[in-house]
Amino acid sequence: MIYTYYGENSFLIQEKLAKISESYRAKFKSGLNLFKFDLEENCDELKSSLESQSMFSEKKLVFLRGVLSTVEPKYKEVEDIINKNKFLKESDDVILVLYDILGDLKEGIKKRVEFLKTLGEVKEFKNLDKPKLIDWCLKKTEEENIKISRTDLAFLIDGVGCDANRVWNEVAKLSAHSNSTITKKDIENLVVFNVVASSFKVTDALVQKKVSLALEGLEELWQKNEDPVLVLGALVWQFRNMLKLADVKITQAEAVQKFKLNPWVAQKTLSALKNFSQVELKNIYQSLVDVDLAIKTGGKDGREALTDFVYSFLKA
DSSP states (O other), rough: OEEEEHHHHHHHHHHHHHHHHHHHHHOTTTTTEEEEETTOOOOOOOHHHHHHHHHGGEEEEEEEEEETTTHHHHHHHHHHHHHTTHHHHSSSSSSEEEEEOOOOOOOOHHHHHHHTTTTEEEEEEEOHHHHHHHHHHHHHHTTTTOOOHHHHHHHHHHHOSHHHHHHHHHHHHHHHTTTTBBOOOHHHHHHHOOOHHHHHHHHHHHHHHHHHHHHHHHHHHTTTTTOHHHHHHHHHHHHHHHHHHSSOOOOOHHHHHHHHOOOOHHHHHHHHHHOOOHHHHHHHHHHHHOOOOOOOSSOOOOHHHHHHHHHHHOOE
């Protein structure tokens, strides 16, 4: 039997493979006929593992990664092995599982998918949209006895994106920190949102008084279609953290412990503090408040307001 699983959702693919492996190991505990190969590595043993006699009359399970994404010569090698071993298509004694983590399918890859469909089950695992990702994650948290509200989970996903692997890793980390009950405050303190991480480039440029780098950072955010309100929120959050630490002599470890900051955020914040006085930080924070008011009242477009903020700050 031949099965093919591919797509951009690495978490769901790995979960599917784990279930197949666990089911196999439950029946055949020796594991002597379970093989894993990667076409990016040397897999000369693939042919012999498929064709050799199974030990102890156990079924054989072979995982092979990279058939769709590999270069044409390596793909042809695998295709030839399959074509020369017609029994693979119908055999219950040998299970071949092909898998690949990849996004958009190019024309050549589409042809490979069509060929694999003639051999057995082919399933694509796409990234889930936000509503489906929330439902999926809530089901998993219930299974793992982790408590988080739908609203707070949506807040987390807005910050890190609809990547099931990233979302679940953050949930697991938060659960370990908060004794299985996750709150919005936990998320705000411990998770570095995508927009926050990207906005640090702007902050770093502001620290160095380099207008071109700060504007470059903003342009990268706009190219990613980041919401100006979220970018502003990230900058406000960063400078608020700087104000918290401005008048206390504190180490990174102490900042993590006392203010519940992510270690990476604590390190970046403490490093940036060396270039500002507390008065300067208060003035910058007030400027960000003014930008927020201008955007909310319709006085300025969000991108324009943030660009003006960068110019005025660096000229000060």
